[in-house]
Amino acid sequence: MEVLTIFQIIILILSVVIHEVAHGYAALWMGDVTAKYAGRLTLNPIKHLDPMGSIILPAILIMFNSSFILGWAKPVPYNPYNLRNKRWGELVVAIAGPISNILLALLISLVVRLYPGGLSMAFVEIAFIAVLINLFLALFNMIPIPPLDGSKILFNLFPGFALKYRTRMEMSGPFLLIIFVMFFSSFLAPVAFYIARLMTGF
Numbered sequence: 001m002e003v004l005t006i007f008q009i010i011i012l013i014l015s016v017v018i019h020e021v022a023h024g025y026a027a028l029w030m031g032d033v034t035a036k037y038a039g040r041l042t043l044n045p046i047k048h049l050d051p052m053g054s055i056i057l058p059a060i061l062i063m064f065n066s067s068f069i070l071g072w073a074k075p076v077p078y079n080p081y082n083l084r085n086k087r088w089g090e091l092v093v094a095i096a097g098p099i100s101n102i103l104l105a106l107l108i109s110l111v112v113r114l115y116p117g118g119l120s121m122a123f124v125e126i127a128f129i130a131v132l133i134n135l136f137l138a139l140f141n142m143i144p145i146p147p148l149d150g151s152k153i154l155f156n157l158f159p160g161f162a163l164k165y166r167t168r169m170e171m172s173g174p175f176l177l178i179i180f181v182m183f184f185s186s187f188l189a190p191v192a193f194y195i196a197r198l199m200t201g202f
Helices: 003-029 051-061 089-114 121-139 149-157 159-183 184-201
Strands: none
Touching: 003 051, 003 089, 051 149, 089 121, 089 149, 089 184, 121 184, 149 159, 159 184
16 A cells, blocks of 8 residues: 555544544533543544544545545534534534534645745645545535535524424435435535645645
8 A cells, every 4th residue: 555545544534533523522512521421522543433434445445546535433422402502502513523624624724835845745745635635524524415414504504494304314314325425426526626726725
């Protein structure tokens, strides 16, 4: 396995871990301690790794030169009934994950922008990959298909829609997600790549 491939997998693992920890801290901030008691408010990857989603699938996609990199960690548990704000609490928890990836992409881009001449090309290339992966994760998770974060955001913004369709969508969510990954997720890659170029100037 190439060194760059290894870096891609490491970056993806760290990014999905930060994504899930952000959910946990958002839930804690909103009053739910489930993730804290489960020991999931940690950046230790071992606590979050899903063998298929965090290692096997990303490695396969990278080795086959896929146009997108997909992966996930074990979801951080939380109890929506414990959230202080019953109207917006679930939305805050859901959006915390994608926001963490966007902030991470912005931070890395800032480093590249501030030190353009003082960084090796190898570092800049790895930094660009990190920005690209985090943007893709943010975009992918905003897709409104259960169990992705975008579906929880949709249901909270439109409670009437959620009352009518949520159960049905959550039951068919895995099937819809497979269809999306197979036929439509590749369209996210050019969008993520374009935004990454704008952010890094690379």
